[in-house]
Amino acid sequence: MKKYLVTGSYGQIGMDLIPAMLERYGKENIVATGRKKIPKEFKELDVIYNRLDIRDQYGLRRLLVDYDIDIIIHNASVLSATGERNPQLAHSINFEGFYNALEATRELKLEQLFAPSSIAAFGPTTPLDNTPNTTIMEPTSIYGISKVYTELMGNYYKQKYDLNFRSLRYPGVLSPEEPGGGTTDYAIWIFYEAIKNKKYECFLGPDVELPMMMMSDCLKSTFDLIEAPEEKLKHRTFNVTGMSFTPEVLANAIKEYIPDFEITYKPDFRDDIARTWPHSLDDSTAREEWGWDPEYPFDKMVTAMLDGVSEKLGIPYK
């Protein structure tokens, strides 16, 4: 069994990824790391955890050696909206942090580095409908630029050092967990506000269509790619998606369950970012090379989110 170290473990994805990894790979094979205090949910899981700021390259190497790690899952990142509020912080965490993970993987000859990219790696010059896996990438946000850097440096280290870099361009990831400061976060907060207050002021306009996926599909794609046989991969980074919708379509779907729910729109800087991102993704490369096949359609997502957020808040919505 391989040993895994995860960075940024206490974020939106980590909160579901770590429990899924414990089940899949065994408790003794997972080292969760994060900059924040360990959340109480993780204490209950009895997971091996360590404080690690990813900019601390020596701290990272010490953990990799001490725990005899084979694979890094590098999730620590500043997301798009937070990055636009503090580009210098985003630069330091997303560029230096990824470089530390990349260099440690090379020097210690680890077996694999998995680091997610994002739909934010695309930009206004990208064809935005059914965006292909290989296309123009000229993002305008610091977060998007950091994801292009991640992809290109990963490719470069593969070509130069045969380093086993793998990446997925996640779309907005949906789960009842509180999101970490991205542009697709509206599609989670809308459920919180619909259940708590029956109204939501959306920071995107009604017509901004974005690709999304349910957390279980995000985890499935991550495990499937990490475990895919090397000889099957012709690319290092892959588009993956589950569905696409606008705030208006999502609000109408919620109204079917909460009829007096009302949405209003007050687009801010996140609307400007979102309008440079794809409306939908072509994920055929992932389907062809390692059999990507999402399980969650839109309707099932809406009821799962209503149930999950309702349970988290302790407020019934029916």
Ligand SMILES: NC(=O)c1ccc[n+]([C@@H]2O[C@H](COP(=O)([O-])OP(=O)(O)OC[C@H]3O[C@@H](n4cnc5c(N)ncnc54)[C@H](O)[C@@H]3O)[C@@H](O)[C@H]2O)c1
């Ligand atoms: N959630 C999404 O919708 C989405 C979409 C596309 C890509 N991604 C990518 O997936 C990965 C995980 O995303 P997430 O949604 O869990 O993000 P998140 O913001 O919820 O979590 C990121 C975690 O990284 C931690 N972190 C920040 N700076 C750090 C540092 N210097 N050292 C160590 N940890 C640090 C944060 O404390 C946080 O717990 C990121 O690379 C993100 O870019 C996420």
